[in-house]
Amino acid sequence: xxxxxxxxxxxIAKAPKSLAPERELWSDIExxxxxxxxxxxxxxxxxxxxSVILLTGILGTAMWSNGVIMPLYTAQSNASPLLVTLSExxxxxxxxxxxxxxxxKVNWQATELGxxxxxxxxxxxxxxxxxxxxxxxxxxxxxxxxxxxxxxxxEIELLQQGQKLxxxxxxxxxxx
Amino acid sequence: MTAQLKVLEQSSFNEPDLIDxxxxxxxxxxxQLYLQHHRRVYALCFRITGQVAxxxxxxxxxxxxxxxxxxxxxxxxxxxxxLHTLSVNQALNSLKKHRSFWSRFVAAEIDVEAVQxxxxxxxxxxxxxxxxxxxxxxxxxxEGYKHEEIGQLMGIAPGTSKAQYHRAQKLLAEILD
Numbered sequence: 315x316x317x318x319x320x321x322x323x324x325x326i327a328k329a330p331k332s333l334a335p336e337r338e339l340w341s342d343i344e345x346x347x348x349x350x351x352x353x354x355x356x357x358x359x360x361x362x363x364x365s366v367i368l369l370t371g372i373l374g375t376a377m378w379s380n381g382v383i384m385p386l387y388t389a390q391s392n393a394s395p396l397l398v399t400l401s402e403x404x405x406x407x408x409x410x411x412x413x414x415x416x417x418x419k420v421n422w423q424a425t426e427l428g429x430x431x432x433x434x435x436x437x438x439x440x441x442x443x444x445x446x447x448x449x450x451x452x453x454x455x456x457x458x459x460x461x462x463x464x465x466x467x468x469e470i471e472l473l474q475q476g477q478k479l480x481x482x483x484x485x486x487x488x489x490x
Numbered sequence: 491m492t493a494q495l496k497v498l499e500q501s502s503f504n505e506p507d508l509i510d511x512x513x514x515x516x517x518x519x520x521x522q523l524y525l526q527h528h529r530r531v532y533a534l535c536f537r538i539t540g541q542v543a544x545x546x547x548x549x550x551x552x553x554x555x556x557x558x559x560x561x562x563x564x565x566x567x568x569x570x571x572x573l574h575t576l577s578v579n580q581a582l583n584s585l586k587k588h589r590s591f592w593s594r595f596v597a598a599e600i601d602v603e604a605v606q607x608x609x610x611x612x613x614x615x616x617x618x619x620x621x622x623x624x625x626x627x628x629x630x631x632x633e634g635y636k637h638e639e640i641g642q643l644m645g646i647a648p649g650t651s652k653a654q655y656h657r658a659q660k661l662l663a664e665i666l667d
Contacts, residue, residue, distance in 0.1 A: 317667075331533060332532075333613070335529075340521065343553045
């Protein structure tokens, strides 16, 4: 057995069975204990809203092509119903984010604890924007729709988590 | 001194009693179970996910799931064994959820430097392994799973698990050289 393999066996033998998390996790767990199992109201509500709008769009298009509805709109509003829905949901999400920013009074992004979360939110936004751009080209991709709605939901959750962070540096638990 | 007494008081709790109380909705009893087991669960989640933030999320999800599934625990197996299986599944699920999202758009980013500062020895180098090789290595070498069991957990053939284990060993040996 080579030296490096010996060393690896030693490392495995002395690897601790337990590690202390870098932050306190119980308070977030406790908050989730009263929630009903598998409850994701916002996510499903958004999908439901998107489905209703989609259905309305399809019906509207079908009726218009059959001559039931007279074409009243101009070239500017000549967009696919899915794209309109996409844009509406994006606007609604941006409003929600703006509201969240207005409602919190603590600049948690500037704290050491808030930095990883802030970085995560940044990456999430970048990814959401890429998905959005892709969706504008392929609005019929259901999986992509779900993914996009998920990124929005996750962004809100992360922002809400961020608002619960302390402003001062408060490490809890020993580092291993 | 008061803190020491508190710890002694906590450690004197009988686990089966805590489990029974938690099953009946006693959050204080459930917190005691959390205090007894969260470090072990976190270690497992950290080694499987390879990321601090994801490991924290997975640990929290583990205990929320534990709370929801506790009434299903009938005591046929040891509680620690049951919790261990639940934790492995939860960590793998968290990773899968995370991967299905990120892998499409963003390259995996692991802050190796940060992990190296915070963790010791094996944990410093484990995060440098490719994901699948790391999970197989952790489950086989550290957690004592068989390749057949790992195959079932990860949805891969036992032969693939063996190959990933050897790959992990080789990579770790190279890192240690």
